[in-house]
Structures are given as structure tokens and as C-alpha cells.
Amino acid sequence: METDKNIPQVEIVAVGNELLNGLVTDTNSTFLSAQMRAHGLQVARVSVVQDDAVAIRSALDQALSRVDLVIVTGGLGATHDDITKQVLADYFGTPLVRDPKAEAMIRTFFEKRQKPVPEAALRQAEVPQAGRTLYNDQGTAPGMMFQRDQQRVYVLPGVPREMEHLTRQYILPDVATVGNLCLQQRMLLTTGVVESALWEQFGPLDALESLVKVASLPSHLGVRIHLTAQGKDENETTAKLDQAEQLLRDVLADYIYGRDEETLESVVGKKLVERGETVAVAESCTGGLIGHRLTNVPGSSRYFLQGWMTYSNEAKIKNLGVDARLIEQHGAVSEEVARQMADGACQRAHTDWAVSVTGIAGPDGGTVPKPVGLTYIAVAGKVPTVCQKFVFPQDRVRNKERAAQAALNLLRQHLIGLK
Amino acid sequence: METDKNIPQVEIVAVGNELLNGLVTDTNSTFLSAQMRAHGLQVARVSVVQDDAVAIRSALDQALSRVDLVIVTGGLGATHDDITKQVLADYFGTPLVRDPKAEAMIRTFFEKRQKPVPEAALRQAEVPQAGRTLYNDQGTAPGMMFQRDQQRVYVLPGVPREMEHLTRQYILPDVATVGNLCLQQRMLLTTGVVESALWEQFGPLDALESLVKVASLPSHLGVRIHLTAQGKDENETTAKLDQAEQLLRDVLADYIYGRDEETLESVVGKKLVERGETVAVAESCTGGLIGHRLTNVPGSSRYFLQGWMTYSNEAKIKNLGVDARLIEQHGAVSEEVARQMADGACQRAHTDWAVSVTGIAGPDGGTVPKPVGLTYIAVAGKVPTVCQKFVFPQDRVRNKERAAQAALNLLRQHLIGLK
Numbered sequence: 001m002e003t004d005k006n007i008p009q010v011e012i013v014a015v016g017n018e019l020l021n022g023l024v025t026d027t028n029s030t031f032l033s034a035q036m037r038a039h040g041l042q043v044a045r046v047s048v049v050q051d052d053a054v055a056i057r058s059a060l061d062q063a064l065s066r067v068d069l070v071i072v073t074g075g076l077g078a079t080h081d082d083i084t085k086q087v088l089a090d091y092f093g094t095p096l097v098r099d100p101k102a103e104a105m106i107r108t109f110f111e112k113r114q115k116p117v118p119e120a121a122l123r124q125a126e127v128p129q130a131g132r133t134l135y136n137d138q139g140t141a142p143g144m145m146f147q148r149d150q151q152r153v154y155v156l157p158g159v160p161r162e163m164e165h166l167t168r169q170y171i172l173p174d175v176a177t178v179g180n181l182c183l184q185q186r187m188l189l190t191t192g193v194v195e196s197a198l199w200e201q202f203g204p205l206d207a208l209e210s211l212v213k214v215a216s217l218p219s220h221l222g223v224r225i226h227l228t229a230q231g232k233d234e235n236e237t238t239a240k241l242d243q244a245e246q247l248l249r250d251v252l253a254d255y256i257y258g259r260d261e262e263t264l265e266s267v268v269g270k271k272l273v274e275r276g277e278t279v280a281v282a283e284s285c286t287g288g289l290i291g292h293r294l295t296n297v298p299g300s301s302r303y304f305l306q307g308w309m310t311y312s313n314e315a316k317i318k319n320l321g322v323d324a325r326l327i328e329q330h331g332a333v334s335e336e337v338a339r340q341m342a343d344g345a346c347q348r349a350h351t352d353w354a355v356s357v358t359g360i361a362g363p364d365g366g367t368v369p370k371p372v373g374l375t376y377i378a379v380a381g382k383v384p385t386v387c388q389k390f391v392f393p394q395d396r397v398r399n400k401e402r403a404a405q406a407a408l409n410l411l412r413q414h415l416i417g418l419k
Numbered sequence: 420m421e422t423d424k425n426i427p428q429v430e431i432v433a434v435g436n437e438l439l440n441g442l443v444t445d446t447n448s449t450f451l452s453a454q455m456r457a458h459g460l461q462v463a464r465v466s467v468v469q470d471d472a473v474a475i476r477s478a479l480d481q482a483l484s485r486v487d488l489v490i491v492t493g494g495l496g497a498t499h500d501d502i503t504k505q506v507l508a509d510y511f512g513t514p515l516v517r518d519p520k521a522e523a524m525i526r527t528f529f530e531k532r533q534k535p536v537p538e539a540a541l542r543q544a545e546v547p548q549a550g551r552t553l554y555n556d557q558g559t560a561p562g563m564m565f566q567r568d569q570q571r572v573y574v575l576p577g578v579p580r581e582m583e584h585l586t587r588q589y590i591l592p593d594v595a596t597v598g599n600l601c602l603q604q605r606m607l608l609t610t611g612v613v614e615s616a617l618w619e620q621f622g623p624l625d626a627l628e629s630l631v632k633v634a635s636l637p638s639h640l641g642v643r644i645h646l647t648a649q650g651k652d653e654n655e656t657t658a659k660l661d662q663a664e665q666l667l668r669d670v671l672a673d674y675i676y677g678r679d680e681e682t683l684e685s686v687v688g689k690k691l692v693e694r695g696e697t698v699a700v701a702e703s704c705t706g707g708l709i710g711h712r713l714t715n716v717p718g719s720s721r722y723f724l725q726g727w728m729t730y731s732n733e734a735k736i737k738n739l740g741v742d743a744r745l746i747e748q749h750g751a752v753s754e755e756v757a758r759q760m761a762d763g764a765c766q767r768a769h770t771d772w773a774v775s776v777t778g779i780a781g782p783d784g785g786t787v788p789k790p791v792g793l794t795y796i797a798v799a800g801k802v803p804t805v806c807q808k809f810v811f812p813q814d815r816v817r818n819k820e821r822a823a824q825a826a827l828n829l830l831r832q833h834l835i836g837l838k
Contacts, residue, residue: 020462022453023636023645025446029467034441043439045474046467048448055464062481217442226442281707281728287714288700288707291728295706296816298782306734308727309700309710315725315768319738349734363717397715 007183009044010036011063015056015074015084016158019048028073028156028163035167037228039175040183041069051075056087060153068151071171074158076141078120085128085144088155092146094130102133102142109140131155138165145170184229184237188248189262190255191222191409198223202251212244220398221405222255254418257409264408265293265300271415272303272353277382279411280349281307282320282341282356284332285375289404290355306349310341316358320344331370333358335387338376342387346380353381355411357403361396373399377407379414386410426602428463429455430482434475434493434503435577438467447492447575447582454586456647458594459602460488470494475506479572487570490590493577495560497539504547504563507574511565513549521552521561528559550574557584564589603648603656607667608681609674610641610828617642621670631663639817640824641674676831683827684712690834691722691772696801698830699768700726701739701760701775703751704794708823709774725768729760735777739763750789752777754806757795761806765799772800774830776822780815792818796826798833805829 012032018024026048033043044067049055056075063070075084089096103125110117124141127133134143134154139162146153154171156163190198195218199205208214212227225248229240249256258267272279281290281304291307294300308319313332316322321344322337330336341356359375366372373392378385390406392399412418431451437443445467452462463486468474475494482489494503508515522544529536543560546552553562553573558581565572573590575582609617614637618624627633631646644667648659668675677686691698700709700723710726713719727738732751735741740763741756749755760775778794785791792811797804809825811818831837 018634020452020465021456022449022451023634025444025449026465027444030441030444032441033439037440044469045478046439046445046465048465048467050463059464215437215442217437283707283710285714286711287719287723288702288710288726288728291702291707292705292711292819295704295728295730295780296819298815300706301730301784304706304728305731306727306729306738307707308725308738309707309714309723310725311714311720312724319725319727361714365720396717400711400715 007040007042008069009067010041010069010071011044011067012046013056013059013063013070013072014046014048014158015051015072016048017050017081019074020050028158028160031160031164032071032073032167035172036175037183038185039172041175051081051083053083053087053090056084057091060088060091064151064153069175070151070153072153072155073163076124076143076155076157078118078124078140084155085126088144088146088153089128089131092128092130092148092153094128096126097129098125099127099133099142100125101135102127105135105137105142106140134166134170136162136166138162143170182231182233182237184231184234184241186227186229186241186245187260188225188227188245188256189222189258189264190225190252191257191264191405193223193252193255194218195223198252198255202248208244208247211240211247214244220394220402254413257412263293263297264405264412266297268408268412268415269294269297269300269303271412273299275352275415277352277415278303278305278349279353279355279381280305280345280351281407282345282354283307283309284311284316284341284357285359285361286357286400286404286407287311289400290357290407293404293408305351308345316341320348333360333370333374333376335376335378335389338378338387339380339385342378342380343385351381353379353411353414355379355407357407359390359392359399359403361399361403363396375399375403375406377403377410379407379410383414386414426459426461427488428486429460429488429490430463430486431465432475432478432482432489432491433465433467433577434470434491435467436469436500438493439469447577447579450579450583451490451492451586454591455594456602457604458591460594470500470502472502472506472509475503476510479507479510483570483572488594489570489572491572491574492582495543495562495574495576497537497543497559503574504545507563507565507572508547508550511547511549511567511572513547515545516548517544518546518552518561519544520554521546524554524556524561525559553585553589555581555585557581562589601650601652601656603650603653603660605646605648605660605664606679607644607646607664607675608641608677608683609644609671610676610683610824612642612671612674613637614642617671617674621667627663627666630659630666633663639813639821673832673837676828682712682716683824683831685716687827687831687834688713688716688719688722690831692718694771694834696771696834697722697724697768698772698774698800699724699764699770700826701764701773702726702728703730703735703760703776704778704780705776705819705823705826706730708819709776709826712823712827724770727764735760739767752779752789752793752795754795754797754808757797757806758799758804761797761799762804770800772798772830772833774798774826776826778809778811778818778822780818780822782815794818794822794825796822796829798829802833805833 047059131144141157215226229237231237346354362372378387466478550563560576634645636643648656650656765773781791797806
């Protein structure tokens with residue numbers, strides 16, 4: 001993976017006992033790392049330390065011996081454990097003074113909630129005299145920034161929402177001018193193909209890598225392709241990313257369903273809205289997960305009308321009109337039943353499309369001819385009913401997730417005319 | 420929060436560029452921290468560094484200047500970025516030699532998958548001569564352990580599953596004898612009450628805190644209460660945890676649904692199996708999430724028979740028998756409709772229980788009398804049908820999650836006769 005020493009380096013000091021006893025994962029550093037990358041800087045190290053003056057001081061000291069920009073998160077709360085502010089003020093040799101604007105914001109915060117202002121909360125209005133206050137309208141603890149010669153230390157509360165807010169409001173505008181080259185990232189989202197097959201199909205990487213740095217991130221739901229372009233300005237980096245994306249789409253269009261923050265269900269939803277069409281679902285082993293995902297999208301009531309969770313055979317027969325003899329002959333987990341489930345859902349819901357899933361999620365219920373993970377997925381409606389067979393190799397929850405992903409992808413492929 | 424200097428201290432060095440560019444969160448350190456805590460040790464610091472020899476060496480050096488036990492994760496893969504093994508071998512001044520058992524395991528790994536063994540994979544069988552090999556039957560990269568006087572350094576692959584496996588197999592048995600006092604943890608899971616109300620209801624903490632250290636971890640789905648007991652052996656810590664749990668249950672029985680790895684859906688499932696009863700669901704705004712959660716539990720086909728996702732009014736009327744005039748009079752999001760949905764699901768599925776949800780998940784669709792978040796949840800079956808009203812204050816996805824949680828909790832309370 002790429003490490004570029006020409007990029008300005010940043011270090012993070014994450015403070016908090018809760019980060020070191022297994023209760024809380026330090027996702028703040030992930031957010032900050034991504035933001036720094038997007039703004040042309042690189043986080044070179046994260047030090048996670050306890051709420052302990054010696055530990056905080058030593059981590060800060062070491063970080064400032066290596067880099068000029070340090071971000072400290074956590075330990076700004078109102079309880080006696082929260083010592084970060086005092087340690088930083090001591091480190092920079094400046095007293096704490098009450099900041100009138102911060103105090104007013106804290107009072108407003110509690111007034112809005114119609115609650116009295118606790119004395120401990122007001123102490124959060126005390127900020128280091130020599131620092132710059134980073135006013136926090138998402139919570140009660142202001143952040144702060146210290147500058148010493150070329151070096152800057154930002155101190156942010158550990159609550160993720162407040163930390164993100166202050167980063168966007170104060171740090172990103174500052175660092176935008178620090179990087180002397182522009183970096184831009186894009187994530188292409190694929191599903192339905194494993195990592196090795198994807199790159200084998202794509203072929204030689206030379207042309208692609210002359211434009212961007214490429215990282216591929218596989219998971220059981222698909223491979224994400226992460227592109228980073230470098231250039232003198234955003235015009236150049238955008239052009240490089242567009243070219244790179246086109247190279248990938250030329251070969252991998254079947255698998256690429258979206259980019260960056262898109263989800264498979266949002267892409268399916270967008271297509272259905274564009275086409276003015278509706279969908280129903282008939283879920284056996286996924287138990288409602290496809291409906292759940294479709295309805296996570298705001299506005300999905302425009303195209304998602306109804307669905308059935310038909311776990312029992314009786315439900316498949318009664319609610320979807322599956323032929324009881326078919327179940328007897330082929331079993332509930334069979335191509336025949338998947339097809340009838342999709343057909344039945346489409347007819348009974350009067351929708352343009354229906355997607356069905358029947359499978360053996362595991363861990364029990366598998367046999368030699370029908371192993372755990374065997375899943376049939378059908379799409380019916382505007383095309384002659386189609387059915388795909390899968391054998392998912394994982395545990396119950398992951399098999400359900402893979403089945404729902406494959407079902408949404410099969411629907412997507414038909415919506416855009418790929419299959 | 421608790422920091423106890425009598426507890427043996429551990430440091431973690433997590434290696435990997437992907438951990439520092441915002442693509443991957445370091446969850447390995449969370450797992451290791453929790454495991455160390457559970458075995459009477461404390462992770463004092465985590466240093467996340469790039470795949471860079473200088474950075475790895477300096478982090479290791481500093482860690483060994485503070486503690487006697489260091490765990491290094493990541494950078495043991497087969498690509499040229501993965502330099503951890505070489506850096507560690509150099510650090511301890513020992514050459515790499517091929518380990519025949521590790522080589523045999525790698526060959527078996529590929530044979531099972533009917534694939535040729537890549538040369539790069541075989542290089543993973545090279546281990547430092549002076550180290551102890553931690554054989555990895557979950558992947559191709561073995562871990563290793565170096566010992567120098569009283570100091571030990573464990574090196575594990577970064578793939579979470581392999582890292583966890585080697586931790587359980589090699590590190591935990593070793594460290595079990597390191598701690599000179601026994602620490603034991605327990606997590607009590609609550610839902611349906613906010614943190615402040617929970618502790619207000621519980622009252623003074625003195626008796627509880629004389630037994631255990633208490634931390635409460637709120638989320639939108641409930642408050643987790645984390646207890647840590649300290650004692651000379653496991654008998655003592657278990658007794659303290661049991662007493663502490665009883666103190667909490669005496670007051671908070673209504674809210675405590677389980678402990679440790681339990682989920683609300685697994686608790687509901689267990690109760691249904693015990694009672695030999697079945698359940699159906701009728702979901703509007705949750706869109707299938709309750710069915711999804713119920714069917715995440717292995718063996719749920721014993722009690723979950725079927726469900727309906729009735730997003731449209733027509734579906735509520737046709738599939739569940741909701742009275743069209745009721746919808747016209749009261750709206751689809753109303754107590755009357757929630758009750759009829761639950762009744763209809765119970766009757767049509769021939770189940771002992773049914774739970775229904777109708778609500779406005781947002782972000783659109785709210786009005787002054789019926790704001791976003793307004794949700795009615797009903798339970799029907801073995802008790803006279805009951806309905807609860809909620810107004811959830813968050814975004815669409817969180818409102819759905821809260822509604823499903825509240826629905827499962829209402830069912831649980833009726834299953835155990837609490838309501």
C-alpha cells in the first residue's frame with residue numbers, strides 16, 4: 001500500500017480508558033485518517049492512551065518530535081476522569097480561563113433541554129488562555145487548538161458526532177492549505193465477484209495505475225475498489241478518477257453497482273423511481289432482511305409496497321400460492337419453489353417486480369444433496385422469471401447477508417437490462 | 420474509569436497502512452483489550468503504525484521500555500508490504516528459517532481448496548529461528564513469539580479471525596498465569612429505559628460499588644451495564660458478580676433482558692421454545708427488520724412461522740384484514756391499525772403470538788399531530804391485545820432499529836409475564 005513521504009504527516013493521540021478495556025473501538029481515528037487523506041495529509045501514527053497525565057504527555061511529546069500536526073481526541077468531558085484539557089494546558093504552560101462565549105453556549109444547551117446547568121458542565125467553559133477555542137454547538141465540551149512555532153495541536157472531544165463536527169468546522173479549513181498537492185479518493189462498489197476473479201478479468205493494471213493508486217477491499221458482500229488520484233488541483237484529480245473509473249467500468253460494468261456512499265438498495269430504489277415501477281419481496285431464509293434493506297432508503301414507500309416472510313411451508317403455499325406438490329417433490333429449497341414464490345408475490349402484490357429467496361442458512365438443516373448455504377434466488381415481473389442458484393460458504397448471519405445482497409443485485413441487473 | 424497499576428500492563432502495536440488511511444478500523448485492539456481485561460491484565464497503550472520498518476521498530480522499542488508484554492498485529496501477509504516478520508527477526512537478531520510444520524499446514528490449506536500453492540504463500544512458512552511458531556490452522560500466516568529475559572512479544576496476523584484464533588490458542592493460556600489477581604467481567608443488557616432514568620430508579624450505588632466496578636454504556640437500543648469484579652480467584656469474582664447482578668435485577672428486572680453475548684431475539688426465541696409457542700410479525704415501518712432479527716437465531720424456524728411486510732395500505736387491508744375505514748378514520752399510523760395488524764397476523768398465521776409495528780420512520784411524512792418517529796407497537800395472542808405508543812427522536816434507520824427493539828422487548832415482557 002501507498003506511503004508517500006512527501007505528504008504532510010499527522011499523528012493522533014486518542015485518550016480514554018474505555019478505548020483500552022475492550023468496551024469501545026476507536027473509530028474516531030478512522031474518521032480522522034480518512035479526512036486527512038482526503039485533504040492531502042497522511043496520518044502516520046495513532047497512539048491510544050489512558051486518561052493518565054504521564055501517558056498523555058509522553059504520547060504528545062513523542063508525536064511532536066516526529067510531526068508538526070497532532071490531533072488529540074477524548075478526555076474533555078465533565079467528570080473527574082477527564083484530564084486532557086488540564087494536561088494540555090500544563091504542557092503548553094498556560095492557565096485555564098473561563099471563555100464567555102463557551103459559557104453562553106453551554107447555558108443555551110441546557111436551556112433548550114429545559115434543564116438546570118450543572119456546575120461540572122460550566123467548568124467545560126474553562127479553556128487554556130493561550131489556546132484557540134473551538135466552539136462546539138453539538139455538545140458542551142469546546143475543543144481547543146495550540147500553536148507553537150510551526151506546530152499545531154488540535155484537541156477534540158471524544159464523542160464521535162462532536163469530534164466530526166469540530167473537525168469539519170475548524171481543522172479541515174485549516175489543513176486545506178497545508179498540503180502542497182491535491183489528493184482525491186473514490187470508492188467503486190462491486191458485488192457478485194470474488195477479488196481474484198475480478199482482477200483476473202480486468203487484466204493488466206498498468207494503464208489504471210498510471211492514473212491512480214488502487215486498493216481493493218474484499219468482504220463477504222463484495223469488493224470495494226479504492227482509487228486515489230494525486231494532482232496539482234481538483235480538476236486534475238477528478239479527471240484522473242473519471243478516466244480510471246471508466247477503465248474499470250468498461251470491463252466490470254456487471255459488478256459495479258455504485259460508488260462512495262451509495263448502497264445497493266439505494267441504487268435499486270433510484271432505478272425503480274426512474275422507471276416508475278414497484279417491487280415486492282418473498283423471503284424465506286433471509287427472513288425480512290431484503291425488505292429491511294429496501295425500506296432503509298428514504299422514500300422507499302414509493303416503490304416498495306409489500307412483502308412476505310414465508311418461513312414455513314404452509315406460509316409459502318397459502319400466502320404465495322406455491323404448489324404443495326412442488327414442495328413435496330423438490331423440497332422448499334429448490335429452483336421450482338423460488339420461481340413460484342417470486343411469481344406469487346408479483347401477482348398478489350400487483351407489483352412490476354418481485355424477488356424471492358429460499359435457502360438453508362444453517363447451521364443445521366443441511367444434507368449432502370442440499371448443503372448449508374444452498375440458496376435459490378428468483379426475479380419475476382417485467383422479464384420471464386429467472387432463478388439463480390448459490391452455495392454460500394459462511395455462517396448463518398453472513399449467509400443471510402450474502403443472499404439478500406445477491407437478491408438485490410439480481411434485481412438491479414434486470415432493472416438496468418444487464419441480464 | 421478504573422486504572423489499576425497493580426494489574427500487569429500490556430501494549431499493542433498494530434501494523435498496517437490500511438489502519439491509517441481511514442479504510443479499516445483497528446478492531447483487533449478492541450478484541451485484545453477485552454481479552455486481556457478478562458484475564459487480569461490491562462492494555463496500557465495501542466500504537467498504530469504504518470508498514471514501515473522504522474515505525475514498527477520505534478513503536479516496539481518504546482513499548483518494551485514500558486511493559487513486559489507486547490502484542491504486535493498485522494503485516495504478516497504474503498505481499499511485499501508485509502514486513503513485520505522481517506523487522507521483528509532483525510530486532511531480535513535471528514534469521515528466518517523454513518518451519519516444516521508451518522509449510523505442511525500451508526500446503527494442506529491450498530490442497531483443501533484444490534488450488535496450487537503460490538510461492539509467496541510458502542514464504543510464510545519462514546519463521547524466526549529464535550522465536551516460537553504459533554501455528555495457524557485458520558490461514559496461511561503463522562504467528563510467532565519472542566522471549567527476552569522477562570519480556571515477551573507475540574506477533575499475530577491482522578486478519579481478525581486468525582488473530583482471535585491464535586490469541587485464544589496461544590496467548591490466553593500463557594497470560595492466565597501472569598496476573599496475580601483475578602478479574603472477571605459481566606455485561607447486563609437493558610432496553611426500554613434511558614441511562615439517567617435507569618440509575619435514578621436504581622438509587623444509591625454504594626452497595627453495588629462495594630462489590631464491583633460499574634460502567635454504563637448507553638446506545639439508542641439500550642444501556643449496557645458493565646461489571647468488573649476483582650478477587651483472589653474465580654470463585655470470589657463470580658460470587659461478587661452474582662450478588663451485584665441480583666442487586667440490579669431486584670430493581671431493574673423490567674429492563675434487563677440478558678447478559679454478555681445474548682441478544683434480545685435470542686432471549687425471545689429461548690422463551691418461545693421453552694413455552695412451545697410460535698410467533699408471527701406484521702411490519703410496516705420496520706420493513707422486515709423484526710423478522711430478520713428473529714431469524715438470525717439458529718433454530719428459529721421452530722417458532723417463527725411467517726410474517727408480512729405491509730408497507731402499503733392495500734397490503735394491510737388485504738393481507739392482514741385491517742378495516743379500510745379504520746385507516747381512513749385514524750390513519751395507517753394509529754393504535755387502532757397496529758392492534759388490527761397484530762390480531763390479523765395472529766389469526767392468519769395460526770400462531771400463539773403476533774407483534775405488529777406501524778410508524779413514520781422519516782425523514783419525510785411527518786405532520787404536527789403525527790411527527791416523524793411516531794410509532795405504534797402491538798402484541799396479540801395469548802394476552803388481550805396491547806398497544807404501546809412511541810415517538811422515536813432519530814433518523815430513519817435508527818428509528819427503525821428502535822422500533823424493532825421495542826417490539827421484541829414488548830413481546831419478551833409478555834412472554835415472561837412482566838406486563
